[in-house]
Amino acid sequence: DGRMKETNQRILIGLGVACIYLFIGAIVFVRLEYPLEKIEREAYLDYQNQWRQRLLALEIDESEIDKLFVNIRDAALNGIWMDRNLTSDPxxxxxxxxxxxxxxxxxxxxxxxxxxxxxxxxxxxxxxxxxxxxxxxxxxxxxxxxxxxxxxxxxxxxxxxxxxxxxxxxxxxxxxxxxxxxxxxxxxxxxxxxxxxxxxxxxxxxxxxxxxxxxxxxxxxxxxxxxxxxxxxxxxxxxxxxxxxxxxxxxxxxxxxxxxxxxxxxxxxxxxxxxxxx
Amino acid sequence: DGRMKETNQRILIGLGVACIYLFIGAIVFVRLEYPLEKIEREAYLDYQNQWRQRLLALEIDESEIDKLFVNIRDAALNGIWMDRNLTSDPxxxxxxxxxxxxxxxxxxxxxxxxxxxxxxxxxxxxxxxxxxxxxxxxxxxxxxxxxxxxxxxxxxxxxxxxxxxxxxxxxxxxxxxxxxxxxxxxxxxxxxxxxxxxxxxxxxxxxxxxxxxxxxxxxxxxxxxxxxxxxxxxxxxxxxxxxxxxxxxxxxxxxxxxxxxxxxxxxxxxxxxxxxxx
Ligand SMILES: [K+]
Ligand SMILES: [K+]
Structure with missing residues (x-):
């Protein structure tokens, strides 16, 4: 019984340490990674908007433009990629x-x-x-x-x-x-x-x-x-x-x-x- | 010495089995996955070509179109994504x-x-x-x-x-x-x-x-x-x-x-x- 109690206590301490460790890790990762991500997201939004304006000026439908961006992204995330200039392997x-x-x-x-x-x-x-x-x-x-x-x-x-x-x-x-x-x-x-x-x-x-x-x-x-x-x-x-x-x-x-x-x-x-x- | 030889032999058998297992796995995965990939790659190539023709007709430069597709893909693979309609979290x-x-x-x-x-x-x-x-x-x-x-x-x-x-x-x-x-x-x-x-x-x-x-x-x-x-x-x-x-x-x-x-x-x-x- 005393042995069980001791084991339980040590495991609880371990769980506490693990939670703190995850907590600290999460904070450090946000600190290190978020600034770059913010810059990249904003750059990407700008880029997307420039193309949007350009395509809208050429009288392409807005929903079609949105769909173009979504479709390319989905294909990329599913590993689908064809490069016109290269004989890319499957x-x-x-x-x-x-x-x-x-x-x-x-x-x-x-x-x-x-x-x-x-x-x-x-x-x-x-x-x-x-x-x-x-x-x-x-x-x-x-x-x-x-x-x-x-x-x-x-x-x-x-x-x-x-x-x-x-x-x-x-x-x-x-x-x-x-x-x-x-x-x-x-x-x-x-x-x-x-x-x-x-x-x-x-x-x-x-x-x-x-x-x-x-x-x-x-x-x-x-x-x-x-x-x-x-x-x-x-x-x-x-x-x-x-x-x-x-x-x-x-x-x-x-x-x-x-x-x-x-x-x-x-x-x-x-x-x-x-x-x-x- | 006899013990070592026996262990070595068993490990060699194990390595052979592992190689065959990988070989079989590779063949089965290609069989199961390649047909879908081929269809998807062709569909994506068609899709890309349609947009290419459309944008070329609107007098957008070819290299610019290629770059657009590459840039969206790179952003997607790096986890960068901004959706205009949603307040998407970073x-x-x-x-x-x-x-x-x-x-x-x-x-x-x-x-x-x-x-x-x-x-x-x-x-x-x-x-x-x-x-x-x-x-x-x-x-x-x-x-x-x-x-x-x-x-x-x-x-x-x-x-x-x-x-x-x-x-x-x-x-x-x-x-x-x-x-x-x-x-x-x-x-x-x-x-x-x-x-x-x-x-x-x-x-x-x-x-x-x-x-x-x-x-x-x-x-x-x-x-x-x-x-x-x-x-x-x-x-x-x-x-x-x-x-x-x-x-x-x-x-x-x-x-x-x-x-x-x-x-x-x-x-x-x-x-x-x-x-x-x-
Ligand atoms: K893993
Ligand atoms: K993994």
Missing amino acids: NWTFGQAFFFAGTLISTVGYGRVSPRTEHGKLFTIFYCVIGIPLTLALLSAIVARMREPSHKLRGLLNQKFGHLFTNNHIQFIHVGCVLAALLVFVFAIPAWIFSSIEDDWTYLDAFYYCFVSLTTIGLGDFEPGDNPDQNFRGLYKIMATVYLMCGLCCMMLFLGTLYDIPQFNLTSFFVKSDEEMR | NWTFGQAFFFAGTLISTVGYGRVSPRTEHGKLFTIFYCVIGIPLTLALLSAIVARMREPSHKLRGLLNQKFGHLFTNNHIQFIHVGCVLAALLVFVFAIPAWIFSSIEDDWTYLDAFYYCFVSLTTIGLGDFEPGDNPDQNFRGLYKIMATVYLMCGLCCMMLFLGTLYDIPQFNLTSFFVKSDEEMR
Whole structure:
């Protein structure tokens, strides 16, 4: 009973912290993003009005003008786009569909392109019910396999610095090494590659893309191979799928190594009380 | 050494299965989605051409017409929209930003609205580095707490049907009960509520939205409160955030219950070989 009470209290504290965290996040995002949005909205309204005046002067009906703007927007949001000057690929080529399937089962889900037919939606549900557990199990197994060289590194660190530091300190150094390798090989170098392939991505954009993808958030504001005039788009999309899967393994390896250190295992803040009270 | 070989082989088999699964998924998605896309692309091209002819006849420059279409599309994809007839809210209101922060730390990440300033992107990275582990720890703790009533249910099932079924069968019945409760209270009823609030969502759309959200894929093709002429959008967005968090807890509870059954624990297919070989 006392144990239950303690757990409940800790969870309540956690919920309170989460609400405050969301509240602060909301305020900061509005502060950072709203000014640009306001400028862009006003610029767009001006632009729309100029065209409206111009078309009205040419005796085109007002409702038709409004409809034109709405229709182009709807098409854009549904991923429909035809460029007269370019031989633009459709969204649902094999490479794009492969990439889409990969983002589904890894739960990244960019969603720039998404199923629009009823059968497509039903198949998405069915595909994920099987695919997500499969992917999770496979990635976990690969991570378990990758931990062996990681453990060897730790053994090496222990051998070399065991007389200088405590076991806990060596764990910290080990996590630091894994983190450094992660930052260089999974974030910095791929971000550099993406920013050089994609014309309109800055380095920060590419880094932000890698981060948002490998945390499986997958906002989809940046998506590799989205530019219709890129060459080898299909192959590029498949390579991006491979990058995602390998990157996710590395992220899981790092988190596993991090959570091995008791001080970093946040869950134990809530669960520890159970053990202590027993 | 034999153990390593066995693990490696199983992982290779798993990778092969995953590749085939992606391959099949890609083919099915192209089959299901491409016909509709083709029709829509052609309809859009016709529409664009009609307007082009009409505007060319009115002696508007061709490059200007092309630019008009591109500009409206870019604005739509960047979430910029002003409707003359409606007092449309901006994207970055408090409610929307709260919802956005919630989708970030739960890794759902719809991405219809996403940060566009450099500071916004940097803050997103910082916010997630702290927020995602915090949310994960909190949700795990809540799920651990929720397992107590779930265990009580299993005890009850054992008491009532223990003389009829084996322990393993009772586990199956228990998972079935949890799954039924999940389907009704987390999917069917919320989907019904969403489809009645959102005018243009069918029931399938709403169910698909719930599924895609609570698996944390979050494609963002459907997002509650996206319609600018809805009332109480801010409050609705906050309620949707609460639904997401509660729904995720229920999903984690179900998966935890499912993975307790050895037959359903896919990871053990790969890891079991380690134990067996020792
Ligand atoms: K996601
Ligand atoms: K997403």
